Amino acid sequence: MTTQTKEKPDTCEEIRHPIEKLLRMDRIPHIWCPGCGIGIVVNALGQAIADLQLDPKKIAIVSGIGCTGRVAGYVNLDSFHTTHGRAIPFATGLKLANPELTVIVVSGDGDLLAIGGNHFIHAARRNVDINVICVNNLIYGMTGGQVSPTTPVKGISSTTPYGSFEPPFNLPYLAMSSGAVYVTRYTALHVRRLKKSIRKSLSRKGFCFMEVVSPCPTVYSRRNRLGTGLDMMRYYHDNSIIKHGANPEEADISLGSKIIVGKFREVDKPTFTDMVESNLRHSVGKDEKAPKIDVSHSLNNKPRLKKKR
Numbered sequence: 448m449t450t451q452t453k454e455k456p457d458t459c460e461e462i463r464h465p466i467e468k469l470l471r472m473d474r475i476p477h478i479w480c481p482g483c484g485i486g487i488v489v490n491a492l493g494q495a496i497a498d499l500q501l502d503p504k505k506i507a508i509v510s511g512i513g514c515t516g517r518v519a520g521y522v523n524l525d526s527f528h529t530t531h532g533r534a535i536p537f538a539t540g541l542k543l544a545n546p547e548l549t550v551i552v553v554s555g556d557g558d559l560l561a562i563g564g565n566h567f568i569h570a571a572r573r574n575v576d577i578n579v580i581c582v583n584n585l586i587y588g589m590t591g592g593q594v595s596p597t598t599p600v601k602g603i604s605s606t607t608p609y610g611s612f613e614p615p616f617n618l619p620y621l622a623m624s625s626g627a628v629y630v631t632r633y634t635a636l637h638v639r640r641l642k643k644s645i646r647k648s649l650s651r652k653g654f655c656f657m658e659v660v661s662p663c664p665t666v667y668s669r670r671n672r673l674g675t676g677l678d679m680m681r682y683y684h685d686n687s688i689i690k691h692g693a694n695p696e697e698a699d700i701s702l703g704s705k706i707i708v709g710k711f712r713e714v715d716k717p718t719f720t721d722m723v724e725s726n727l728r729h730s731v732g733k734d735e736k737a738p739k740i741d742v743s744h745s746l747n748n749k750p751r752l753k754k755k756r
């Protein structure tokens with residue numbers, strides 16, 4: 448009897464990463480630490496885009512500053528690495544200028560919710576049609592290990608060496624109360640659920656917010672003696688509770704607590720682009736003296752202002 452052995456590829460070139468086409472391979476290796484969860488989020492995002500067979504030329508990705516801010520540099524899409532806290536206003540401008548674009552923001556908790564906090568709540572309030580993924584590692588990683596708006600009470604950081612005493616933001620609750628139409632939270636362990644959530648977000652309209660609780664072994668876990676990235680994955684495994692439709696008010700994250708994950712909200716509301724369009728039609732269209740504005744740009748992406756003769 449002969450046994451058939453599977454031929455192994457001779458060179459590394461024959462082994463391809465499944466989302467290689469969506470990565471800027473010339474930038475690899477990346478800068479993220481071993482055990483960091485950011486790469487898992489990039490992989491889930493890439494797989495969601497590949498599953499939906501979206502045209503990469505019609506997707507733009509925007510990120511801010513910090514470890515997660517580097518995502519835009521590694522993804523082979525039209526990418527913008529903006530200044531600290533400005534990912535959402537930049538993404539809002541992109542969407543308004545070209546409504547046909549799928550616009551994705553990937554950024555960290557410090558960037559999105561501290562420096563960019565005002566932009567976050569107002570984009571959610573206006574229901575700007577963008578997809579926001581927040582990699583929440585509970586601290587500022589790259590920029591110095593300072594306390595962030597999501598650091599739990601008693602969490603150690605470089606600026607709270609005796610433990611934070613500030614109540615942290617509960618991100619799904621903040622997003623939902625500000626007006627986000629699609630709100631989920633998963634951890635870096637919930638790869639398939641995260642991918643499904645990103646697919647859903649990319650397929651629907653409105654301000655979609657996805658929180659991903661993610662390990663930062665180098666800064667947060669080291670300072671708080673929580674072990675390696677693998678230890679954090681075990682923690683997520685043992686302490687996550689999947690509860691779709693949960694009241695986000697009850698989904699606080701504190702040190703050592705259970706983490707409620709799942710889909711908190713999915714509703715439909717007119718987007719900011721819809722409202723801009725209908726407002727122009729309603730207010731300008733009725734005024735005989737007003738310049739006639741061709742609002743069809745939202746359909747064919749050719750903005751024009753025609754003067755009335």
Ligand code: SF4
Binds near residue numbers: 482
């Ligand atoms: Fe990831 Fe933390 Fe390292 Fe930044 S410092 S790459 S968040 S593990």
